[in-house]
Amino acid sequence: MNRTTRFALGALLVLGLGLLGSYLLSRAESYEEVVNHGPSPEARANPYLAAEYYLRKRGIEVTRADNLAGLATLPSRGQTLLLLANRSNLTPQQNERLLKWTAKGGHLLFIAERMWDEEEGKSGDRLLDTLNVQQYPVETLDEDEADDAADAQTAEPSGEESTDEAPDAYPELTKLYLENEQAPAYIGFDTDFHLYDANNLAHVWANSGEATHLLQIYHGDGLISIVTDAWIWQNDKLGNVDNAWLLWYLTQDSAVTLVYNADRDNLLTLLQRHFTPALLALGVLLVLVLWHVGQRQGPLLQPQPASRRQLQEHLRGAADFLLRHGGQQRLLSNLQQDILRRARRRHPGFERLGVADQWQILGRLSRQPSAAISQAMRPLSKKRLSASDFTRQVAHLQTLRNAL
Incomplete structure (x- = not known):
């Protein structure tokens, strides 16, 4: 086989491969496939991560706090404190500091955690008891009392009586009525719980078909918002109905601090807060004692040379x-x-x-x-x-x- 024959065969092979590739490309169809890997590790560790991103996207400054240690330096005016952590371990002093911080112009939002006990005359939730707000399971409410509460608190803020007696199309959703709005905002609160303002001080509320799930009360120069649950702002529920809008509405025109851990102050924190001079004096005394003990008492004894033994x-x-x-x-x-x-x-x-x-x-x-x-x-x-x-x-x- 001479060189010309080999060249011709190579050219035919390349041409055949080119034609085959062109045919396969003409028959191939492109498609996109989305692989869902689930939430990221950060989202699994922080159930309110989506709420943080949402508020930042709306231009609101958001700070995450692990405890209430920074409350003493947190300014009240222009601040909203979202207390989303469990508050069962808070001391009476910490609850008092929260209310004083709010009275100076802050906005405090917290979750009602305990049910009202008729026999004891309290719920055990110190913040709720101080504000005289009572939480009941809906199933224990008397039917007549539930109807009266719904009639009294579902009126529009303008005070005009509603003549629309059409049946509630969404009884499982909580409705928040605003002035100058034709339709209410719908929020997905858990409808198994009801908030009752015993002092009748609330100026804003949101109700479902049978219960109240949001109350707002003025406290000094500040504002307190009480909700039956904060699950509506967790990662998997923030996008439902108007849950995200309610979070923005409650925090607009302010900086937001999210508190995820409200455990009571430990001993070291209390000592630093109340006995700082005593701790400094103790530290100086300890340094002096160690310096005194570490001093050599007299000259070192030199070993005797072996020749003298x-x-x-x-x-x-x-x-x-x-x-x-x-x-x-x-x-x-x-x-x-x-x-x-x-x-x-x-x-x-x-x-x-x-x-x-x-x-x-x-x-x-x-x-x-x-x-x-x-x-x-x-x-x-x-x-x-x-x-x-x-x-x-x-x-x-x-x-x-x-x-x-």
């Missing part, structure tokens, strides 16, 4: 070591064994004799009285000897050993 020092050190680790009995037993070894060298068969015969042999070899032999070679007691008795016993044994 004497034999007596080595012997004393070895004896101290044996005394600490072996005890008195070990030292005395070593002396007695040394005496018996010397006696065996001088008297063959000494080890086979009885104790009395051994003591006689020791007396004859050392020319020591039998009392001295008995005093030195008697069995050792397990009881620790005094320093004088130990020294005396060592002296008897050394005298006997040196005489052999």
Whole structure:
């Protein structure tokens, strides 16, 4: 096969592949597929993340707070505090600070957490009890009282009586009527709960077919908004009906602080708030004590050079070591064994004799009285000897050993 034939075959192969690719492209159809990976980790960790983004998109400054520690420095005027956390652990002092902050011109929005207890005359929710707002389950409301409350509170703010007696088209939705608006705003509150303003101070309210779910009350120079639930502003419900619009309506023309954790102040926070000078004084005192304890008392002792050590020092050190680790009995037993070894060298068969015969042999070899032999070679007691008795016993044994 020559070069021309190979070139022709290659050209035909390339042309065939080009035609095949063109045919496949003409038959292919493009399509788009959206893969839903679910909410992001940040959205799963923060149920009100969509509410934050929505308010920022509407030009509202939003700040997230983990607790109420920053309430002391938070200005009241031009601020809306959305207290979305559980408030069961708040102290009476913290509730009082919240109301004082609101009275200076702030807007406080919180969730009614407890049901009214008729027997005790309170709900246990300190904010609700202070404002004399009562929350009831709808199922426990008397039918006549529910009808009276609905008739009294569903009137338009202008005070004009409504002549439209058409049936409620959306009884499960909460309706908020505004002046100069033909239709109400619809909000998806949980209709199982009802708010009752016992002092009749509320100037704005929102009702469903049987209950009230939003109240607004003036408090000093500020405003308090009470809702039966805040689930309408969570990520999966914010886009339903007018839930997002209500959040904007309640927070418009103000900066917003979202509080997700309202636990009571810990001991360290309380100490810093009320005893700052005492803590500073304690810290300075602790530093001074550590500095005083860390000081060296006197000059360092330099180790003695090895050339100055004497034999007596080595012997004393070895004896101290044996005394600490072996005890008195070990030292005395070593002396007695040394005496018996010397006696065996001088008297063959000494080890086979009885104790009395051994003591006689020791007396004859050392020319020591039998009392001295008995005093030195008697069995050792397990009881620790005094320093004088130990020294005396060592002296008897050394005298006997040196005489052999």
